[in-house]
Amino acid sequence: MKIEDFQPEFAALPGAAPVWHGALDPGRLRPLCQDVRSAGGRLVALWGSQGGGPSFALHVAVAVQQGLAVASLPLEREAPAFPDISDIFPAAGRMQRAVADLLGFQAAHAADRRPWLRHGHWPADRFPLSKEFDGTRAFPPEGDTYPFVAVEGEGVHEIPVGPVHAGTIEPGHFRFSVVGEKVLRLEQRLGYTHKGIEKLFEAMTVEQGARLAGRISGDSTVAYAWAYAMAAEGVSGSTPPPRALWLRALFLERERIMNHLGDLGALGNDAGLAFALAQFSRLKEDVLRTNQALFGHRYLMDAIVPGGVAHDVDFRGFSRIIEEITELEREVPRLKRIFEDHAGLQDRFLTTGRVKPDLAARLGLAGLAGRASGQSWDLRAQFPCAPYDGLEVRMATHRGGDVAARVTVRFEELTESMRLCRILLRKMPEGETSTPLNPMQPAGLGIGWVEGWRGEVLLALHTGEDGALRRVHPHDPSWHNWPVLEHAVIGNIVPDFPLINKSFNLSYSGHDL
Amino acid sequence: MYKLIRQILSSGIKSEAPPAPDPGMRVAPQRLQQDILKHFGRALAIRHVDAGSCNGCELEIHALSNPYYNLEGLGIHFVASPRHADLLLVTGPVARHMETALKRTYQATPDPKLVVALGDCGCDGGIFGESYACLGPVHHVIPVDVAVPGCPPSPTAIMQGILAALSAGPSSA
């Protein structure tokens, strides 16, 4: 499936990412998705918008051979509806339900049309992202009843967990149907951390929006800030100076290092090796302290701004990072060997929470978890934007699909990120670190597409006739992976759930918006 | 095993001295009596509640357990149930979808109890503020003793806040 097959409607969008955009008649959506699917492409995101060109529109972003194709479907004003594609791309199911909650666009004939992000805190006939909706006004909550799917059978009982969890993690509800200790079925309910982020964007300036983008999912602040900046730069036809792009990549790889270190420690700990938590969390803390010292923030929030970056790195910073990488290059392989030699750990990791490659492909497992189940997608390798186009990123892929494979992918990506950081520092071009943004094009669309540590983050930025933010849709890879987690736990024992869940480490806030 | 022990030895001891409490973070007078505080000070059980955060504050709560801050070394530990907790550590602007869960957690926590609100969001709603989806700061939903600003607050600031909640401070009694 190539971009030419979409022609003549699709034209390249200005911006760093390889994106094509065009209008699509709703009647052509299903055949197009089927073609993309059979050619090995995948769904990246699905969102709706109101106002601007065609007043009501559904947008569907699919990854094809050359990059991303974004189709915009004009919808009827009265009873806006679009063809259901969740049978073609299962990941679309929850996205379609979210569009119904937030904009009232219905996926016609979809099997599951229960609310998803709406928990009864706004009426079913009011839509937060419609232009008439006053985002500052609250409604009295209706009773919140969610029709979970009941599992029947002899000896089956239910274990409801959450939204407040036992550990320090984000809130969500999990309902396990179990027989003895074995999980027959898991049903998730998310949306608890819905903060009205998309509505907030619409009242913000481009600069304010950058701060918000960095707070969609705290552990991926760099990925989101970069995606947002990339989208804004696309709409305004601005090109950040080369040094800024290199620094962004340095930040993104440091974010990956930081998260992978944290996860490896937590995974070891969840499998009974507290030593791992102490060791990895120490290394992670060193990285955070370096961030604070050099870039003014432990997690690099607000380090990327539209037009460039807010911090440069000088010789002192350069040597501190190199020293740190040298230390990590010494410590991480040692810890990796300890993991590999530890029978107890391997026993908990191997075959646990397995998602086989064919299931992963069918459900659209994305990002790091996808790469542990044979889904070889990494934007840095396949569609590399500067500076990745000159770095030849080596993608980590495994086919095991279990906790062990997700651990291995993390170790390999950690090693690769350290290699990349070295090159980024060594070859960083001299020059400015930011450029003022040109005026935003009216009624434009910009797309940011960045391989964060968890997977690909997409950010769509639509401007109004006045060039202001009309609609901003951030999309987290967790949308794709949460439903797969429901499959990953089937047949496992309940006590292994925390370990399996941690091995995916999905975002709630980035998903609930 | 040998490799593991060698690694522990070569890492050495990283723990740093704890910071002093920051009384400036206190937003309500101390409600607990000195003798109770003395017991808390030796074994404080914390229950974390994410009421809608971006997960940034959670990262710093995790950091408290790393060898540098070693919160457990002060006799402060995290528990899995509010029924075992002395102190609730609440993050995020309170998402309306989390209002009931937060109130229930508060009610399930036995008296006497302390509440520390974390982060700019927990203090005043932060960038998310109040809206159709958010109720704003934690004190809009449950009483708060100490509020720790920052986005996210550093582990040191969080420790100062927890210790401030335990310190006598101005008393209402």
Ligand code: SF4
């Ligand atoms: S204070 Fe900052 S880090 Fe904490 S939840 Fe709010 S936005 Fe996230």
